Amino acid sequence: MQQKKDILAMKKNVIETSTGHNRDKKFQSWLMVAICIVSLTIYFSFFSEGTYLENMNLLTFIGILILLSIFFFWFITFIYNPIEFLKEKVKLKRSIFNQAGEEIELTIDSHGIVEENIGKSVKIINRISWDGVKRVSHDKHRYFVYYEDRAALLLPKEISRAGEEQKEDYQALIHKYILPRTNHQLKKVK
Structure with missing residues (x-):
């Protein structure tokens, strides 16, 4: 049991301190921002009646993009570590190492x-x-x-x-x- 706690503590430390995980977290955050911007632009350009300028003015559209981008960037940054840790716990449960003694x-x-x-x-x-x-x-x-x-x-x-x-x-x-x-x-x- 102690061995499992030690391994989980090490995995948590790796997620929180490694440059690789930090890079992945930033990449996923910026990717979500890009997806948000592209999705909203496509929606307002093609799927809404008229152009997005007719539905809302340009400043409102840019404001919504900025707010949603900030939210998604913060959200991904906030949930990255717990999700990665949960994935590591699942891997540990399934691993042969855990059962081999x-x-x-x-x-x-x-x-x-x-x-x-x-x-x-x-x-x-x-x-x-x-x-x-x-x-x-x-x-x-x-x-x-x-x-x-x-x-x-x-x-x-x-x-x-x-x-x-x-x-x-x-x-x-x-x-x-x-x-x-x-x-x-x-x-x-x-």
């Missing part, structure tokens, strides 16, 4: 992070050097270590199943390699 082991040292996904049939190893870390974001319980715009490793802020010496070593590595890369200008995710 895979075990993930992370090893952190002075060279970087090694992630080992031990599945039923395949062992996947992902190595990320500290130079390969693009950015680090965080919420209350975890660090999101991005090695691509939309791909990250998840590190807990505190480890529970370890001895005191291992906990101290972990915190020392976090302070040395993770915290300096944390972009404090990014909005913290709650």
